[in-house]
Amino acid sequence: MPELPEVETIRRGLKGFITSKKLLNTEILCAKSFQGTPTTGTVVNTRRFGKALIIDLDNGQSLLIHLRMTGQLIYDNATTTATSASGPLQSGNRFAAGHPSENFVSALPNKQTRVIMTFDGGTLYFNDQRKFGFIKVLPTAEVENDAFIKKLAPEPWQMSTDDFCTRLERHKNSLIKATILDQTIICGLGNIYADEALFAAGIHPATRSGHLSREEAERLLLSARAVMEKSIASGGSTMATYVKADGTRGDYLDKFAQVFHREGQPCPRCGTKIVKIRVAGRGTHLCPKCQEVA
C-alpha cells in the first residue's frame, strides 16, 4: 500500500517528532515483523530509499522499515507542547501515516500492533495487518549494501527519458503496468500511482512496454513524477487526509485520484465510465476511451 509519497510523508512527519529523541525500548509483539537485535540510541537522521524508510541512530545502528501492503507508523506524542514543522499532518497528539484505517485514530496498541518503540517523548507503533512489512536493525554503514536497497532502480526524478526507454526496451514483452511496478526498473510507484500515471499519460496498462513510442515513454515518466509530487503535497495517506476537517472519515484518494478506486464513475477527462480490470495480477483502473489498447 504505502508507496513512495506515503513513505516520504511519513519520513517528513516523523523527522519533526523523533529527531534528537532517544529510542529507549523496543517491544516486539510479532517476531516476523522484526529482524536483528533491538537497539537503543538517539535519532540523528531519517532517510528514504524508494518505499523504504531509514532511521539512523547515533550508535552506528539504523532501522530499515518497509511497510509493504498494510503497514502503518503511528507516533503518539507524550507531550502536548511538542512543536512539529508538519502542522497539517498532526491531529491532537498523534501523527499517523501508511495504510489508511481506523488504527490512525483508535486506541493503541491493538490486535494489529506488531512492534512498539518507546522514545523519550513518545511512542512509535508499527501496525501491520498482513505482516508483510518489517523493521530491521542493521549497521548504518550497511544500509546501502542491504540486498533490497541495493537492487532499487532510480526514482522517476533521477531517471532520464533515454534511460527509461532503455529499461522499457529490456522488458519489451512485459505489460507496461508490470514494468513500472518493478522497483528494480523504476522505483517508487505502487498500484495507485501506476494507475494514475498511466491514466495521466493516456496509456493502456496492458500495453507491451516495447510498444511505447519515445513520446509516450516521456509522458509516462513525467506523469509518474507529477502524480507522486501532487500526493506528497497533499500529505499522502495520513491521518490528516483520512479524518476530514469535520471529524468524519474520508477517502484520502479524493485528494488526487482520477481513476483509482473510481470504477463506475465518469472519467474526469471525457466522462466515460472508469473500468476496473486485472493486469499483471493487480486490480487496475482505467478510462477505456482515454487509454485505448494499442
Added chain:
DNA sequence: CTAGGATCCTGTCAGC
C-alpha cells in the same frame, strides 16, 4: 536473462 504465476498473512466483502 526475462515473464508470469504462486505465495506470504489477516481481514473484509460479495454471493450463495
Added chain:
DNA sequence: TGCTGACAGGATCCTA
C-alpha cells in the same frame, strides 16, 4: 446466518 472464494496501495521465490 454461515460458508466460500476473491481480493487487497508489496515484493520474493519458483518455474518455464
